[in-house]
Amino acid sequence: MIMSLFNAINISATNLEAQTIRLNTVSSNLANANSVSGSEADTYKPLEPLFAPMLNQAQMGMSNEGAGVKVTAVMESNEPANKEYMPGHPLADEEGFIYTPAVDQAQEAAHMMDASQAYKSSVEAINTTKALIMRTLTIGR
Amino acid sequence: MSGLDKAFGVSPQVLALRTQKLNLLSANIANASTPDYKARDIDFRAAMSTALNESSQLKRTHEQHFDINGATSGAPVKYRVPSQASVDGNTVEMHREHTAFMENAVRYQASANFLDSKIRALRTAIKGE
Numbered sequence: 001m002i003m004s005l006f007n008a009i010n011i012s013a014t015n016l017e018a019q020t021i022r023l024n025t026v027s028s029n030l031a032n033a034n035s036v037s038g039s040e041a042d043t044y045k046p047l048e049p050l051f052a053p054m055l056n057q058a059q060m061g062m063s064n065e066g067a068g069v070k071v072t073a074v075m076e077s078n079e080p081a082n083k084e085y086m087p088g089h090p091l092a093d094e095e096g097f098i099y100t101p102a103v104d105q106a107q108e109a110a111h112m113m114d115a116s117q118a119y120k121s122s123v124e125a126i127n128t129t130k131a132l133i134m135r136t137l138t139i140g141r
Numbered sequence: 142m143s144g145l146d147k148a149f150g151v152s153p154q155v156l157a158l159r160t161q162k163l164n165l166l167s168a169n170i171a172n173a174s175t176p177d178y179k180a181r182d183i184d185f186r187a188a189m190s191t192a193l194n195e196s197s198q199l200k201r202t203h204e205q206h207f208d209i210n211g212a213t214s215g216a217p218v219k220y221r222v223p224s225q226a227s228v229d230g231n232t233v234e235m236h237r238e239h240t241a242f243m244e245n246a247v248r249y250q251a252s253a254n255f256l257d258s259k260i261r262a263l264r265t266a267i268k269g270e
Contacts, residue, residue, distance in 0.1 A: 004160045008167040015171035022174075051175040053168075064161065064183075064215035066168025069175050114174060121170050121235065128246045129163065135253050136156075140260040 014068030015122040022115045033103040038091040044101040045076035152256040154192040159249040166242045177230040180221040188216030
């Protein structure tokens with residue numbers, strides 16, 4: 001039974017890791033929001049983590065236990081870069097265009113809020129589970 | 142069931158089911174932003190009556206058969222019906238999971254307290270003080 005409570009801590013810990021990766025991608029996207037480049041191919045592509053439930057080989061969704069979460073991949077967005085006509089810019093191509101990444105700052109801010117809320121929830125869950133484990137250890141004292 | 146198990150009443154089964162529920166609720170909270178994840182939970186009343194009703198459990202006809210009753214399987218899991226479905230197919234509703242998690246934790250502690258007082262009573266009886 002104690003083992004199973006530890007399992008709950010592990011499940012919550014997977015979310016801490018996943019949300020940390022998500023926060024990292026948000027930071028990266030916001031930090032690069034204004035990086036200018038001279039061609040579409042060189043432009044920074046916004047990153048997006050893909051979340052999936054973490055299922056063991058044995059359980060495959062049929063299990064009665066809970067599943068954690070994992071980041072299966074961090075994908076580059078295929079949103080086309082923003083094109084701007086600025087012939088005077090030092091990085092402009094021969095037609096006079098510069099390119100900035102298609103980072104939606106409002107969307108990134110929303111991702112950031114969601115990630116930090118999810119992180120807090122799992123920390124709370126870990127604390128509660130720890131209290132329950134400590135309580136279980138003192139049964140019969 | 143041996144005599145000591147009877148002395149503890151339903152508390153051991155309650156703690157096992159509460160632990161399973163805690164696992165599932167932790168998983169729901171952890172997967173709050175996973176697309177297509179479906180929130181899961183157990184029907185505590187049904188699980189409890191199954192756990193207490195020994196006649197509904199599978200009997201072993203050979204000692205080398207696996208004992209699948211009890212801790213190995215746990216109660217059957219059901220999917221939550223969302224009150225407001227989200228576009229990405231995720232059915233986790235944070236407020237519900239949080240309240241369910243807290244309620245489950247408090248009830249777990251209550252059962253632990255009951256178990257504690259039963260052990261204390263047994264100890265008093267043994268020592269005869």
